[in-house]
Amino acid sequence: MSPPRAWTVWISVLGVGLLIGLASFVYQVSNGLGVTGLSNTVTWGLYIVSFMFLVGISAGGLIVVAGAELAGSQRFEHLNRLAVVCSLAAVATAAGSILPDLGRPQRAWKMLAQPHLTSPLVWDMVVLAIYLAIGAIDLYILTRVPVSRKALRVMAIVSLPVAILVHSVTAWIFGLLVARPFWNTPLLAPLFISSALVSGTALVVATAWVVERVTPWRAGAEAMVGLRRLLLWFVSADVFLLFTEVMTTFVSGEPDHREQLDVLLTGRLAPVFWFEIMIGVLLPVVLLLLPSTRKRSGMLMAAAVLLILGVFAKRINILFAAEFEPLVGLSPGIPGGRPGQLFRPDEVYIPSWVELGILTGMAAFFFAIVTLGVQRAVLLRHDEPAAGH
Amino acid sequence: MRDPISSSNGADGRVSPIEALSEASRAYGAIDVRSAHPRWGMAVDLERCVGCWSCAVICKSENAVPLGLWWNRILTAGDDLDTPATDEHGDPHLHWVPLACQHCDDAPCEKVCPTSATYINAEGLVLVNQDDCIGCRYCMAACPYGVRVFNWGEAEYPVPEGTGMVATRPVGSVEKCTMCVHRLAEDQVPSCVWSCPAQARIFGDLEAPESRLVQMLESRNPEVLLEEKGTRPKVSYLQPRRRRPIERSES
């Protein structure tokens, strides 16, 4: 039996993506981070955006498995394995996206060999490793026949606090810095959790939609209805947190904090911010609520994709609002960094081709893991009779 | 000994020029007093600073800071270097803030460094061990003062072999002001202090009450930058005692 054409095309696309990523990474390592659009003002860019985003989007698997298990709900039963596969792929890719951000990736092992315990980066490394292990164990349990309910329950109890910790610690990488008022808010951890819930659930919806169309596997209509409701709850929480944050800062924030918020409201990031609100939140919420669209699975898919884009935009906004307005912003500014560059009072960050190349590679890596996971762990033979509408 | 920068002093076969200095020059640059356990600090007298950038330039050559990077620069209120802010009378508001690492006692950069590459030495200086730096730039995100710079690519120098009395830093690592720790080892004040034509920089041991630094801090009105961030800098700024000594005659 020769594989269908679409399959061959998909595998080749992934292969090419991985090659592009690898080539870009090799190029960057041999030339230094100067080949990126980063500077001494905007020192973190797309790699860190994608790190934040991927850690967040990994939330889906644990919610669907652990949340449903603890709530005693069986409606997501069919989705379990797919959701965990998505989580695993996201966490693995997130961990990988730290590597290209390092100036000296060949020394990354020093983080393990001599971890500095006051660094939130070290804490995050630890919780991410635990999180990855939990995902792997979950998948192992879920692929046994019959599935051990007891084991699942124990895992659920362990994994929920860890999941909350993962998103909080990732938020604290940013939120504990006095140097960045926009990040330095106690709301950052709750915001990271709510965004993680939105994007994680949306990812499960989108992946399920695609897998339903290319394989005999079915999530079941009831599960999709459940996910739609969850999405609405999560978006509401996310928007509420964002709103209180923006409102408090807008009305009574410290001048430094307010200045960084203005980058979003009216400044250089305004287009991305208003995209996040209009296209990334309002439009999908309308799609999920309107009687004429809410019943159509295609619309659910569209809403999920928009929500994911919205959360990606949000990561961009959070990262750069603080970086574009350094605390000590007197002229002539911060040294540009490359020979021939003097100072950069008004830094702009435009990602270079190398960064986009590496990002392409990471996307391919992510989808490759999902594909492999779907093939090996989702489409199990014993499950097939259960498929069907 | 974890002081890679001072211990690599004289790298590339270079000899510290301090040895070649005349007696008088050496005496001029000598650290005034040093207690049993010094804690180095600095004050910048904003009343004296004329914004000439001498300290910024000598810092670059002393420490082989590559083109495009600066450890020390002179900030100005106003839109740009050549358009200073004006006061209520429309007169230029000539006010400079020389800015380099503040050697914070409670240094945010040190806390976040995942490998302890950034550390605080026994004399209170915040230094980077280039061997351990993985180039994550977390310290740059954490420093409220924006004084850390990164080696984005192969370093270039105004002269091919580079200037400087210390070892150069590798691609992909972070660097910043070391308080000229290699000069302190030879009992000489930092280069920027030594070279300031207005004598606006005062260096010394914060633990020695009789040092000129401590006395200046007591007699003048010292301020630290971004005090509200709780970083407790060891660099202070002495505010001018009179901003407008000559009353403007209204006509």
Ligand code: SF4
């Ligand atoms: S000024 Fe910045 S780099 Fe220097 S010690 Fe303070 S936080 Fe660290």
Ligand code: SF4
């Ligand atoms: S860039 Fe280097 S010195 Fe700075 S936090 Fe990372 S490892 Fe530490």
Ligand code: SF4
């Ligand atoms: S103390 Fe030395 S390294 Fe620091 S700014 Fe002055 S000259 Fe530069």
